[in-house]
Amino acid sequence: MSVLAVEGLRKRFGALAATDGVSLTVAPGEVHALIGPNGAGKTTLIAQIAGALTPDAGAIRLMGRDVTRAPAHARARAGLARTFQISATFLDMTARENAALAAQAFARRPLNPFGVVARDRALNAAAEAALAQVGLAGRGDMRARALSHGERRALELAMALAGRPRLLLLDEPMAGVGRSETHRLTETLQALRGTVAMLLVEHDMGAVFALADRVSVLVAGRVIATGAPEAIRADPAVRAAYLGEDG
């Protein structure tokens, strides 16, 4: 049973069909990459799957359960975690507090009014583990605002992992990140392969082909091809859509 099943998803903004009948699945432990030119509707698709946008038609199933209309926080609790294209961390909080907050969502009593969260050993331990996983081990006390762009992308990933999700939605994690940090992020994702299913939206072809078990190509809101990385690389329709060659 696939971790994520999207069937006939449709979303229009006035005349623009941002998502025009998209169907795709992500098997347990699989890394399914989603590529396509700018404006193909990748972020809109991710937003619908994560619950930030409500589709006009179609269905989204998470671990077999229909979440098409479920609010974002319900999907997160059902095991779906995501990162944002424009990184969305809590700038006034330290890196450890950010990760601890992510872990808190899945702790026994997330809104517990008693106790001092700053000295909550369980949450801080989970936070440190998540930070270590993305190579931010020593940066726990830095305010998110003071981190470099690459480190903030890593922090976002740590926050997504802190809740031990079943499905990871990655919206261009490598965007704007330098060579060395891209390499480290790819290694981190490489280590996660098989433990958590991932839907990876990314432009960096190097990372895509290094990580993806399967690749789908989205053009103008429609999936024009799905298959193994090598097959997609050779597919003439994909080359035409990407490189603009005729025929």
Next chain:
Amino acid sequence: MSLTLLAVQALNGLQLGLLLFLIAAGLTLVFGVMDFINLAHGAQYMTGAYLAVFFYGHTGHFGAALALALLAALALGLVLEALVWRRLYDRPHLDQVLATFGVILILTEGARALFGPSPLSLPRPEILSGAVPLMAGLNYPVWRLAIIAAGLAAALGLWLMVARTRLGMQVRAGADDAAMIGALGVDVARLFRAVFGLGAMLAGFAGVMAAPVLAVEPDMGDGVLILAFVVIVIGGVGSIRGAFIAALMVGLVDTLGRSLSTDVARLFLSPAAANDAGPAVASMLVYVLMAAVLFARPQGLFPARAG
């Protein structure tokens, strides 16, 4: 409740609506373009009325008083913009609320210190001081028709400016994304000054038009300020069209509510209870309307800011 009385109340509602539009137009422009919450807008309406009374006292001629009052309102608006507002554009809304709350206190108490606490009055210009028989035993003052005309003229003028002129284009673009048009080479500071000057003049103009009908006293700005905010929120912040339609809605709902509520309450309650419930419900109607609109369309009816 005969049909003619309903027509008369609708006319009263229209007049209140258009007066509210004059005030709300300036507020929605300033708020829409500059994302600036100006609580002192009601005080500028009050200042316009006092300026007219002051200049009428010296010139004895309504037309001259009106012109001088508008110029003085513009000047005061620009001075306020230079001294205070300019420092607040990039500050959070809360700081703007605090600063403009301070300005309300200064302008209101200043008027009380200069002109005394008692209400003053501004006589209507001779030619417009008559009354038109509207129904048996009720004449409709020509001056209220002048307010309606002034409201419509201002609406038309503003619509033309916003839709047809370069400044209007910049205003609409500014309402959507002021930073962007700054990047495109528009002197945003000059645009803000122009918008703010226009807003101050509109508020002053509304004050001058209202002075002959209502009493001119230091606290006249408060009640109007709240209604103006209700109007711009219903209409959609930054939208002139929204402010116009919402102002008419609020004017009609408030006036018809005030005249019908006690009769309607009498259908369900005893006369004594109706006398209590009627006026209370009438005053609440406008806020119920706004809460309903915000609940259904949180961005207002005609949001200027896309998305």
Next chain:
Amino acid sequence: MTAMKSLALAAGLCAATAAQAETLDIGMLLTLSGPPAALGQHIRNGFELALAEKGGKLGGFDVNLIVVDDELKPDVAVGKAKALVERDGADIVVGTVFSNVMMAVFKPVIEAGVVLVSPNAGPAPLAGKGCHPHYFNTAWQNDSNHEVLGQHATNQGYKRIILIAPNYQAGKDAMAGVKRYFNGEVVDEIFTQLGQLDFSAELARIAAAKPDAVYAFMPGGMGVNLVRQYDQAGVGLPFLSAFTVDETTLPATKDAALGLYGGTQWTRDLDNPINAAFVKGYEAAYGAAPSLYASQGYDTALILDAALTAAGGAEADALSAALKAVAIPTTRGDFRFGANNFPVQDYYLAQAVKEGDAYVMRKVATIFEDHADAYAAACKM
């Protein structure tokens, strides 16, 4: 401008108290801001005029007058009343203008063991079962002036009338007062919001109902607007009122008020020496025609002067006994308190007229003689 004049007068006042007599602190709690501020200002002017004429002394005591503005806000007034009696140690409190403020400050002042003398507000509860030996009213019980118009409407043979008043205690008292003496039909009772300034909706309702006459109670700025809009709308029906058409609103309403009626216990043409001197003195000091409120402020000072002289001090029980026994000539003629410490006096119908360029109220007829208020019987003192 009026503020400057009263300051000059006060300055003159201090210079007059040469001998070092014992000082008496009198707290004066009035509405001096907002639309009805003129009422408080007139009462203050009247009181200070009498004080100045008596060389700053009442009953032989030097008077330290502490004037406080209650802003027509009952909750603000409570705090200020407490400050007057507890912090400033006021021996006597003179106030308030409005009934809703009076109901709020009554407890703090009375419980501080201080005599409370109202130069204006006379709400029904304090005339009836809520009366108190230390509470006196030198003006009238709220309903009385309205009863004058109810009696006048009956005398005129009107069959259907409409009442309009603000939605607060004095507004309800006004309507009760008119209905007590009017034997025709009250077609509609319109309650407006306190401080409302635009009456277009209400005037349309009145015109549609076509009554024989309209009765209005709209003090201060509200009255100015109603009278002006009533005239602009050309309703043309007889306009009866109390506390709406008087020398505080005539300067703003001018011609719009001519011919309109008011019920009052004082007019400028009451034929007695004290009144003639008062009118001349007031106009000389303030350059404006005095109103019934000014006369009430003036009379309050005269009454306190007589009572303090008799009692020899401001101790509550002694002063109250002296006040109860007061029988002196005032601007409205011979003055005495009834059993419930409210005045028993004559009431007149007055009409707005223009004399030269001044707009004043003239007496048209005497409606009641030695009239006590309707709640005196319920007062067990």
Next chain:
Amino acid sequence: MRAAAVLLALAAAPPVLEGLDAGFWVVTLSRALIFAIAAMALQFVLGRGGLVCFGFAAFMGIGAYAVGVAYANGVEDALVAFPLAMLAAGGFAALTGLAALRTRGVHFIMITLAFGQMAYFAVTALSAYGGDDGMTLWTRSTLGGFGWIEGRWPLYYACLGAAAATWALLRALGASRFGRVIDGARQNPGRMAALGFDVRRAQLAAYALSGALGGLAGALLANHAEYVSPAYMSWHRSGELIVMVVLGGAASLGGAGFGALVVVALEEVLAGWTQHWRIAMGLIVLAVALFARDGLAGTLTGALARLRR
């Protein structure tokens, strides 16, 4: 540590003031403490939660009227009236919060203003309880039949106790997991939802709690003034409360309380000097808004820090 010093100073105020023959200031300080409770409750949702409520005076008014209505129906015991006041105000906050929390930004400000005005006009229609004129409370609330706050000092210490308890409660809540969720919801509600937090439910709980504390302040205000009036709920009061919080420093709980003390004391002092005290008040408020970026508390602590360095 600083909090203990402040508490000690406030506790010593009555004997010191009485000694300086300024006993009436105890009454003013009691009123300041009551508004400090409301300001701190407002700071929790406005400063920490980012929810600019422009109808907070309604919660105080409902709390005051709960005490007034209970009193009119013979219930004078604070053990009944005060919880009733907090329940009524908290309930109103929860109910209106359900609708208000669907909106964001200036629309949230306006819809809370709308609910505040509705409560205000509803109360003016209650002619059974004095309507527009309000209602006098002839005796203050008792505690198990005993007149515990009849005198000036007992009422002061009751207000001080309530203010200290409110401060402690909100400070603890702020440091708890619940507090961090409210904080996060202010910074980025979308991110919080993506992490799995039901943001609206958490904000509604915070909003209802602050409403209940507003009700407590209202109950104390009714006893302080021994009078209840719709004027407690006017939008001007809601505006003044926001000014207190922002003037004091919206970012800090203590700052908001300090802002309330400053505004109430300032009003008292300035009103003593000139009839037109509002001009001076307006200038002070404007100066703080323009120059003291993070309020009096922020600026003071900044200055102190620089001094110590």
